[in-house]
Amino acid sequence: MDRISTERDIVALLGDWASGRGPLYRKLADALTRAVEDGLLLPDDRLPSERGLGEALQVSRATVVAAYQELRGAGLLSSRQGSGTRIASDVKVPRPTADGRVPGGTAMTIFQRLIDGPGELISVAVAAGGAAPELAVTLRELVRDDLDELLSGPGYHPSGLPELREAIADYLTRNGLPTAHDEVVVTTGAHQGLVLTTELYVSQGATVIVETPNWPGCLDVFRSAGARLVTVPLDEEGPEIHTLGTVLRERKPSLLYVMPTYHNPTGVLMSAARRRRIAELAAEHEVPVLEDNAYMTYHPESGVVPAPLAAYAPPGTEMLSLGSLAKAVWGGLRIGWVRGPAEIVQRLSRRKVLADIGSPVIDQALAARLMPRLDRILADRSKELGLQLDHMDALLRNRLPSWRWQRPDGGGALWVELPGVDAMAFAQVAVRHGVDVVPGAVMDPDGGHANHIRLPFTFSPEVLDELVHRLARAWSEIARHGPAPAVQVVV
Amino acid sequence: MDRISTERDIVALLGDWASGRGPLYRKLADALTRAVEDGLLLPDDRLPSERGLGEALQVSRATVVAAYQELRGAGLLSSRQGSGTRIASDVKVPRPTADGRVPGGTAMTIFQRLIDGPGELISVAVAAGGAAPELAVTLRELVRDDLDELLSGPGYHPSGLPELREAIADYLTRNGLPTAHDEVVVTTGAHQGLVLTTELYVSQGATVIVETPNWPGCLDVFRSAGARLVTVPLDEEGPEIHTLGTVLRERKPSLLYVMPTYHNPTGVLMSAARRRRIAELAAEHEVPVLEDNAYMTYHPESGVVPAPLAAYAPPGTEMLSLGSLAKAVWGGLRIGWVRGPAEIVQRLSRRKVLADIGSPVIDQALAARLMPRLDRILADRSKELGLQLDHMDALLRNRLPSWRWQRPDGGGALWVELPGVDAMAFAQVAVRHGVDVVPGAVMDPDGGHANHIRLPFTFSPEVLDELVHRLARAWSEIARHGPAPAVQVVV
Numbered sequence: 001m002d003r004i005s006t007e008r009d010i011v012a013l014l015g016d017w018a019s020g021r022g023p024l025y026r027k028l029a030d031a032l033t034r035a036v037e038d039g040l041l042l043p044d045d046r047l048p049s050e051r052g053l054g055e056a057l058q059v060s061r062a063t064v065v066a067a068y069q070e071l072r073g074a075g076l077l078s079s080r081q082g083s084g085t086r087i088a089s090d091v092k093v094p095r096p097t098a099d100g101r102v103p104g105g106t107a108m109t110i111f112q113r114l115i116d117g118p119g120e121l122i123s124v125a126v127a128a129g130g131a132a133p134e135l136a137v138t139l140r141e142l143v144r145d146d147l148d149e150l151l152s153g154p155g156y157h158p159s160g161l162p163e164l165r166e167a168i169a170d171y172l173t174r175n176g177l178p179t180a181h182d183e184v185v186v187t188t189g190a191h192q193g194l195v196l197t198t199e200l201y202v203s204q205g206a207t208v209i210v211e212t213p214n215w216p217g218c219l220d221v222f223r224s225a226g227a228r229l230v231t232v233p234l235d236e237e238g239p240e241i242h243t244l245g246t247v248l249r250e251r252k253p254s255l256l257y258v259m260p261t262y263h264n265p266t267g268v269l270m271s272a273a274r275r276r277r278i279a280e281l282a283a284e285h286e287v288p289v290l291e292d293n294a295y296m297t298y299h300p301e302s303g304v305v306p307a308p309l310a311a312y313a314p315p316g317t318e319m320l321s322l323g324s325l326a327k328a329v330w331g332g333l334r335i336g337w338v339r340g341p342a343e344i345v346q347r348l349s350r351r352k353v354l355a356d357i358g359s360p361v362i363d364q365a366l367a368a369r370l371m372p373r374l375d376r377i378l379a380d381r382s383k384e385l386g387l388q389l390d391h392m393d394a395l396l397r398n399r400l401p402s403w404r405w406q407r408p409d410g411g412g413a414l415w416v417e418l419p420g421v422d423a424m425a426f427a428q429v430a431v432r433h434g435v436d437v438v439p440g441a442v443m444d445p446d447g448g449h450a451n452h453i454r455l456p457f458t459f460s461p462e463v464l465d466e467l468v469h470r471l472a473r474a475w476s477e478i479a480r481h482g483p484a485p486a487v488q489v490v491v
Numbered sequence: 492m493d494r495i496s497t498e499r500d501i502v503a504l505l506g507d508w509a510s511g512r513g514p515l516y517r518k519l520a521d522a523l524t525r526a527v528e529d530g531l532l533l534p535d536d537r538l539p540s541e542r543g544l545g546e547a548l549q550v551s552r553a554t555v556v557a558a559y560q561e562l563r564g565a566g567l568l569s570s571r572q573g574s575g576t577r578i579a580s581d582v583k584v585p586r587p588t589a590d591g592r593v594p595g596g597t598a599m600t601i602f603q604r605l606i607d608g609p610g611e612l613i614s615v616a617v618a619a620g621g622a623a624p625e626l627a628v629t630l631r632e633l634v635r636d637d638l639d640e641l642l643s644g645p646g647y648h649p650s651g652l653p654e655l656r657e658a659i660a661d662y663l664t665r666n667g668l669p670t671a672h673d674e675v676v677v678t679t680g681a682h683q684g685l686v687l688t689t690e691l692y693v694s695q696g697a698t699v700i701v702e703t704p705n706w707p708g709c710l711d712v713f714r715s716a717g718a719r720l721v722t723v724p725l726d727e728e729g730p731e732i733h734t735l736g737t738v739l740r741e742r743k744p745s746l747l748y749v750m751p752t753y754h755n756p757t758g759v760l761m762s763a764a765r766r767r768r769i770a771e772l773a774a775e776h777e778v779p780v781l782e783d784n785a786y787m788t789y790h791p792e793s794g795v796v797p798a799p800l801a802a803y804a805p806p807g808t809e810m811l812s813l814g815s816l817a818k819a820v821w822g823g824l825r826i827g828w829v830r831g832p833a834e835i836v837q838r839l840s841r842r843k844v845l846a847d848i849g850s851p852v853i854d855q856a857l858a859a860r861l862m863p864r865l866d867r868i869l870a871d872r873s874k875e876l877g878l879q880l881d882h883m884d885a886l887l888r889n890r891l892p893s894w895r896w897q898r899p900d901g902g903g904a905l906w907v908e909l910p911g912v913d914a915m916a917f918a919q920v921a922v923r924h925g926v927d928v929v930p931g932a933v934m935d936p937d938g939g940h941a942n943h944i945r946l947p948f949t950f951s952p953e954v955l956d957e958l959v960h961r962l963a964r965a966w967s968e969i970a971r972h973g974p975a976p977a978v979q980v981v982v
Contacts, residue, residue, distance in 0.1 A: 038834070100691065100841025108841060131642035139853070143634050151622035155823020188679060188847035195846060200591065217848075224845060332646020332852030343529070350591030350599060354715060355686060355846065356679035357708075361823030362630070363851045 007048045007056035011424060012106065012442075013040050014057075016431050024059055024432075025066035032071060036091055040101075047077070047085045058428040058478065102224040106442035107216035129458055131330035132377050138369045142362075150365050156357055159349040160186025160337070161364035167371035168323070168337050174375075176307025177321070182342045185349050188359050190294035190324035190336035194221050196351040197255075197290055197320055197338060202227045206254035209247055209287075211239050213415070213443040213452065215264040218257070218292070227254075229445040234263065238270035241277050248285040256282060256289045260309050264295040265443060265454040266415045267408020272306035279312035282319070289317070294324035294336065297412030297458060298385040299378045310339065320344065325367055327412065328378045334359070335367040385412070385458065392457040395468040400475060405455075413456040418475075423453045426478055433474040435467060498539045498547035502915060503597065503933075504531050505548075507922050515550055516557035523562060527582055531592075538568070538576045549919040549969065593715040597933035598707035620949055622821035623868050629860045633853075641856050647848055650840040651677025651828070652855035658862035659814070659828050665866075667798025668812070673833045676840050679850050681785035681815035681827035685712050687842040688746075688781050688811055688829060693718045697745035700738055700778075702730050704906070704934040704943070706755040709748070709783070718745075720936040725754065729761035732768050739776040747773060747780045751800050755786040756934060756945040757906045758899020763797035770803035773810070780808070785815035785827065788903030788949060789876040790869045801830065811835065816858055818903065819869045825850070826858040876903070876949065883948040886959040891966060896946075904947040909966075914944045917969055924965040926958060 017031035018024060035041045048056070050064040057064070068085055071077040078088045101108050142150075159165065165181040172179040187193040202208055204226035210219065212231035222229060230247050232239040239258060247253070258278065260270035270278075282289045291309040299305070310319040320340035325333055338348055352358065370377070389407070392414065396403055404417040418426055423439035430437045440452030459467065508522035509515060526532045539547070541555040548555075559576055562568040569579045592599050633641075650656065656672040663670040678684040693699055695717035701710065703722035713720060721738050723730040730749060738744070749769065751761035761769075773780045782800040790796070801810040811831035816824055829839055843849065861868070880898070883905065887894055895908040909917055914930035921928045931943030950958065 100838035100845075102845065108844070129645060131646070136638050136642055139638065140634055143631055147627050147630065151627055151821065151823070153823065154620060155622070155821050155825075188850070192847040220845065330642065330646050332642070332644065334646075334847065334849065334851040347591035353599070354591075354593065354711065356683040356825065358825065359679070360825040360851050360854045362854060362857075366853075 007052045008424070008441075010048055010053060011056050011428070015108075016436055018057075018059075018428065018432050019436070025063045025070065028057070028059070028063060028067040029070045032067065033074075033076060036076060036087060041087050043087055043089045043091050045087045046083075047087070049084065056425070056428075058425045102220045105216070105220040105223050107220040131332065132328065132381060134370060134373060134377050135330055135333070135366070139366055142366055142369060146365060150361065153361075155361045157186075157361065157364070158353045158358045159345065160184065160359070161361060161368060164335075164364045164368040164371070167368045168339070171371050171374055172308070172321075172323075172339055177311045177339070179339055180342070183339055183345055185338050185345045185352060186359055186364060187336045187338060187352065188334045188356070189326055189331075190292060190322040191217065191221075192352075192355065193322045193336050193338040193348075194218055194290070194292065196348045196355065197322075198222060198225050198227075199351050200344070200347055201255045201288055201290075203254070207251045209244070209251070209253045209256045210445065211258060211263060212445065213265055213440060213449050214445070215259075215295075216438075216442050219443075219445060222257070231445055234266060234268055236268060238263070238268060238274040239278070241274065241281075244278065245281055248281055248287055253287055256287050257292065258289065258309065259292045259295060261293045261305055262295045262297075262299075262408070262410035264411060265413050267298075267411035267413065269303065269305065269409035270309070272312075275306055275309045275312045279309060279314065279317060279319070283314040283317045289313075289319045290322065291319065292322040294322050295327065295411050296324070296378065297327040297381075298389060298408070298410050299328075299382050300386060300410065301379050301382060303409060318344070325370065325374075328374060328381060329367075329370055333363050333367065335363055388459065388461065388464065389457045391461050392455075392464050392468070395464060399468050399472040412458045413454045416453050416455050418451045418453065421451055421478060423449075423451050426453070426474065429478045430471060430474040433470045433477070435470045435474065437471075498543045499915065499932075501539055501544060502547050502919070506599075507927060509548075509550075509919065509923050510927075516554045516561070519548070519550070519554065519558040520561045523558065524565075524567060527567060527578060532578050534578055534580045534582050536578045537574075538578070540575065547916070547919075549916045593711045596707070596711040596714050598711040622823065623819065623872060625861060625864060625868050626821055626824070626857070629864075630857055633857055633860060637856060641852065644852075646852050648677075648852065648855070649844045649849045650836065651675065651850070652852060652859060655826075655855045655859040655862070658859045659830070662862045662865055663799070663812075663814075663830055668802045668830070670830055671833070674830055674836055676829050676836045676843060677850055677855060678827045678829060678843065679825045679847070680817055680822075681783065681813040682708065682712075683843075683846065684813045684827050684829040684839075685709055685781070685783065687839045687846065688813075689713060689716050689718075690842050691835070691838055692746045692779055692781075694745070698742045700735070700742070700744045700747045701936065702749060702754060703936065704756055704931060704940050705936070706750075706786075707929075707933045710934075710936060713748070722936055725757060725759055727759060729754070729759060729765040730769070732765065732772075735769065736772055739772055739778055744778055747778050748783065749780065749800065750783045750786060752784045752796060753786045753788075753790075753899070753901035755902060756904050758789075758902035758904065760794065760796065760900035761800070763803075766797055766800050766803045770800060770805065770808060770810070774805040774808045780804075780810045781813065782810065783813040785813050786818065786902050787815070787869065788818040788872075789880060789899070789901050790819075790873050791877060791901065792870050792873060794900060809835070816861065816865075819865060819872060820858075820861055824854050824858060826854055879950065879952070879955065880948045882952050883946075883955050883959070886955060890959050890963040903949045904945045907944050907946050909942045909944065912942055912969060914940075914942050917944070917965065920969045921962060921965040924961045924968070926961045926965065928962075 013035055014031045017027055050068060051061050054061040054064045068077055076088055076091055077085055079085045164186055165184045168184045169179040169181045187196060198221050202222060202225040206227050207230055208222045208227040209230050209232060211234055219229060230251050232243045232247060260275060262269055293308060308321050310321045313319045320338055322338055324336040402419055404419065405414045424441055427437040427439045438454045440449030441447050443449060504526055505522045508518055541559060542552050545552040545555045559568055567579055567582055568576055570576045655677055656675045659675045660670040660672045678687060689712050693713060693716040697718050698721055699713045699718040700721050700723060702725055710720060721742050723734045723738060751766060753760055784799060799812050801812045804810045811829055813829055815827040893910055896905045915932055918928045918930045929945045931940030932938050934940060
């Protein structure tokens with residue numbers, strides 16, 4: 001059986017090959033060469049036909065022909081009658097170390113942008129901005145008042161700095177979920193909380209129920225643990241309760257993963273009624289639940305936000321809650337947490353020791369001072385974000401009137417449907433116009449949502465102007481001209 | 492087959508059960524109850540005889556009899572003629588989540604101290620102190636000069652903040668290992684560097700060669716990946732070259748893990764000649780090498796320290812180098828790194844994304860400012876540590892003249908042999924005298940070094956005085972009086 005089966009596999013593997021300068025065919029050849037050097041393509045792997053790959057990448061057949069020809073010349077490809085184009089049998093295979101990618105994972109094309117560093121692209125892959133102004137103020141206070149005492153200890157706190165655990169517990173208690181300090185473990189962002197929880201609950205072959213669409217960074221964590229992902233679609237109140245009941249009954253999952261406040265990428269806020277039903281279902285089927293409330297970007301004060309899902313849990317239900325300061329305060333702070341039963345928090349702390357012994361202390365002390373002000377910080381940020389959302393909304397209505405979206409309840413992005421267009425093909429065009437778009441298919445374990453994109457509005461009005469301008473140009477190219485010319489020299 | 496086979500298994504599982512207040516038999520009963528609640532002891536597991544457990548825990552048989560009796564009364568234990576004492580068949584078993592421990596691991600008894608928080612014990616399990624004075628000075632400079640620019644970015648840097656990667660590369664270059672910035676990935680302490688490297692190189696059932704003795708925190712990382720550990724003993728220049736050659740040839744290992752500067756726990760500095768030979772052997776057998784130079788506590792300026800092992804590597808050898816600021820600057824900073832070939836560093840960055848997306852940024856900016864001063868900071872700390880080492884040395888000679896040790900080349904601890912005494916038994920006595928000692932057997936995958944302990948000297952003279960005083964009392968108890976009385980009421 002061929003290892004590489006579809007054009008889509010190759011597209012995922014090439015990532016944003018088309019960015020940067022130089023002729024397209026050369027960039028394609030370089031990207032294929034890198035894939036071989038990285039061990040992503042192996043000797044005798046079959047490549048798609050020139051026409052097929054051209055369509056998938058939204059370039060002309062001639063571009064692929066030229067790229068393949070260059071690689072044949074370099075001895076990297078062989079083509080034989082009836083056997084198609086293959087990686088040459090004698091290419092040098094790298095050492096059989098793991099390459100760091102998750103088999104079947106879809107998030108790395110997004111995160112690779114962070115690894116490679118910033119280019120000229122407007123990347124809408126990661127919707128993150130600078131720090132809230134309170135951060136600098138608070139750090140100055142900390143340095144003035146508490147630094148010497150802070151630095152006198154050994155600095156290892158696998159469960160988290162005691163004053164931060166206390167402050168997080170107070171915050172959750174204020175927001176409707178009574179919590180004690182030993183029910184909180186501090187993690188490097190909510191992401192690490194997800195990783196540690198997965199290590200406890202998800203073994204090879206276990207079933208995890210997830211909403212769809214979903215954030216690929218989370219899906220890859222489950223995939224990397226060997227989970228089978230079973231999806232539940234969303235309606236405007238959260239995951240569809242009927243489907244959820246069926247899969248809970250039939251699939252005996254090890255974990256149910258939901259994003260009540262807010263769902264990423266759709267921005268849906270789970271209703272109080274839906275929270276109650278899900279908590280009941282979880283109790284009935286004895287399924288542990290992980291709720292992820294880290295997507296707290298735009299969080300309108302006007303809206304009524306129910307208490308965390310865990311507050312609805314009948315006694316004995318095993319429910320864990322993820323939170324984070326990344327969106328409200330700053331991603332670079334890397335402060336997240338898991339809230340759960342004290343004995344589970346102990347277990348998570350042991351995994352935390354194994355992962356990195358404990359998080360840095362200065363950031364934790366800083367976070368402890370910020371937590372009491374978090375509601376105020378969120379409200380201030382949301383005012384600005386609401387204006388950005390309005391601006392984006394108006395721009396899109398004006399420049400891309402055929403696109404369809406709903407105003408999100410919260411979060412940081414629009415979930416946009418591109419009528420009649422494959423979003424992966426559109427992403428290929430968009431990157432050549434200077435925008436790095438995340439197509440819907442990488443956010444759906446079943447490969448659905450193929451004509452959706454996630455479009456963050458967390459940029460300044462000037463960047464939003466330029467962003468929509470570029471998107472409109474890409475849209476007009478794909479709508480009117482079809483694939484790009486064979487050799488597009490951009491010098 | 493019985494799951495719990497030996498007294499030693501139970502001792503490891505109970506951890507430091509004897510600390511705190513109250514009668515010994517009650518504390519033992521409580522610890523066994525917790526082990527059942529945590530799912531470490533399961534229904535029908537067989538417990539050791541009263542006499543056997545008493546000897547292993549260094550308490551009288553009567554203490555164990557009283558504990559077992561209490562647990563039988565509570566329905567937790569059953570004893571039948573000829574079948575010994577077992578956990579009752581009908582105890583409630585916790586949910587089958589992983590409990591966070593590493594199967595066969597030995598580090599958690601050490602780290603559990605960090606999770607539980609500080610007590611009245613002098614814990615010599617983790618040899619860490621407060622921050623170097625340069626840290627506060629540098630943080631104040633950073634806040635004054637660079638904060639606003641730092642906080643303006645999105646804050647995600649999976650490979651590390653660019654200026655820190657640059658500063659680490661410069662530091663390594665200055666110290667004999669020419670390095671470019673893209674050959675460095677920043678991690679949450681050297682520990683996370685070890686974890687990410689293990690994810691790349693060590694799959695289930697793979698063989699990893701390690702020195703013995705070894706630091707259990709590292710061994711547990713390999714164990715948790717399912718590695719088979721093969722040991723090589725040390726001589727005064729590093730791992731024995733003859734044994735190393737044999738296991739490299741015969742065991743086809745996936746990784747060789749060594750600690751050249753300095754070895755933990757023995758404090759041995761690997762000689763230049765030994766480095767050269769090991770690099771040649773690794774090249775000959777095509778085995779990737781991970782060198783761990785994080786144990787940079789006492790680092791005497793007078794001694795000649797060879798370049799890192801990687802500097803001796805013939806071209807094409809795959810060699811990774813771990814480093815850290817934990818010992819020289821502060822553990823609470825949690826800044827470590829892996830240095831290796833750029834393409835391996837890319838792979839490690841992908842694993843870093845999957846683990847936590849990236850380390851906190853403020854600490855990284857701080858570390859970038861500290862790196863150029865690191866040699867100076869190390870020299871200053873080493874002066875103080877040298878005095879502490881002298882003080883400890885004199886105290887031990889005076890109070891515990893029968894103990895045997897060699898002055899370490901560097902690091903933070905003495906590796907002490909207790910002539911004729913099992914160190915695990917001594918640790919049980921020491922904890923009742925207020926010292927938490929790490930016995931040698933948990934540092935040896937083969938269970939050897941049973942009469943050694945690791946004894947950090949990284950404490951103030953006053954703490955060292957009290958520490959040795961308590962150790963001497965414990966030693967005199969075990970030497971003269973045998974096991975403790977049955978019911979020792981400490982109110």
